Amino acid sequence: MRILYFDCFSGISGDMMVGALADLGVTPSTFEWELSNLEIGDYHLHFKRETTRRGISGVKFAAHGGAMHVDHHDHPHGHEAHDYDHGDHYKHESPDGHDEHSHAEIEHHHGHFHNSEHPTSYKYTEFGHSSSELNLLLSGSELSSFVKQHAISIFRRIAEAKATIHGVPSKEVQFEIGSIVDVVLTCIGLETFKAEQVHFSELVDGTGTVCHPYGSYSLPAPVTLEILHNLPIRQIPLPVELITPMGAAIVAEFQHSVGPMPRNRPSKVGYGLGIRDFAEHPNVLRAVLADLTANAGTN
Numbered sequence: 001m002r003i004l005y006f007d008c009f010s011g012i013s014g015d016m017m018v019g020a021l022a023d024l025g026v027t028p029s030t031f032e033w034e035l036s037n038l039e040i041g042d043y044h045l046h047f048k049r050e051t052t053r054r055g056i057s058g059v060k061f062a063a064h065g066g067a068m069h070v071d072h073h074d075h076p077h078g079h080e081a082h083d084y085d086h087g088d089h090y091k092h093e094s095p096d097g098h099d100e101h102s103h104a105e106i107e108h109h110h111g112h113f114h115n116s117e118h119p120t121s122y123k124y125t126e127f128g129h130s131s132s133e134l135n136l137l138l139s140g141s142e143l144s145s146f147v148k149q150h151a152i153s154i155f156r157r158i159a160e161a162k163a164t165i166h167g168v169p170s171k172e173v174q175f176e177i178g179s180i181v182d183v184v185l186t187c188i189g190l191e192t193f194k195a196e197q198v199h200f201s202e203l204v205d206g207t208g209t210v211c212h213p214y215g216s217y218s219l220p221a222p223v224t225l226e227i228l229h230n231l232p233i234r235q236i237p238l239p240v241e242l243i244t245p246m247g248a249a250i251v252a253e254f255q256h257s258v259g260p261m262p263r264n265r266p267s268k269v270g271y272g273l274g275i276r277d278f279a280e281h282p283n284v285l286r287a288v289l290a291d292l293t294a295n296a297g298t299n
Helices: 015-023 027-033 133-137 145-166 177-193 222-225 246-255
Strands: 003-005 042-052 057-065 109-113 197-200 202-206 208-214 215-218 233-235 254-259 264-273 284-292
Touching: 003 177, 015 027, 015 057, 015 177, 015 246, 015 264, 015 284, 027 042, 027 177, 042 177, 057 177, 109 145, 133 145, 145 177, 145 197, 145 246, 177 246, 197 246, 246 254
Parallel strands: 003 197, 057 264, 197 254, 202 233
Antiparallel strands: 003 284, 042 057, 042 109, 208 215, 264 284
């Protein structure tokens, strides 16, 4: 049985998931082709191979909305902020194990896309789309049933958690373009590998506080903790947010188990890099494509 295992020793976010899946072998062109089936407005995609200060090489992914590229800073994961770069090219393997010549495929791939040829009646704001609008956009898209089903469910988990914490209608929760892209590409990447099960390690978050328009709160962030009901989580002495609400929702949506790695035979390993490069801790998400061994149970 083919499985995917994600080692969340440095937390998890949507952009790290996409980077890890790209490092496993999903090409930028595959992501882009499938994402073109969803009309969400203008956006940029960036894939870059880098090596962290702790010596781990992987793929850093970033996406943002708009016709112009704008950098933002100071967040370790996710699309609360961005800190992106450019690079060159590299040769990598496709998900089925065959080498591909990926001219502009990772180390650096930068794509700009717009939907002006297919105008939509849905209201677009600087935040992106509301939860209710996004549900309609996804439902009416030409994305696969798998991607639509799981993307809608992930956004629902986040919207309901924000509604509970902040006392707002879930249908009015806004999702910006970068966040929408992260979720949809994660679903596309997982479908590409056709894994029968997806497993995650114990979840790890930092300590201290997180600041947002509602004020400062202790980590894990309130929305993140709301999403992670009944799932194991612990903290490490790193004063930053390591698990984003989107990362938490991806785990809650796909997890077959959260804990130790089940007995398996690994065939590929990929690394998705976080935005920050910590001096004392590798800020990466490790993805393992493997086959369960005989009599392997879930742990």
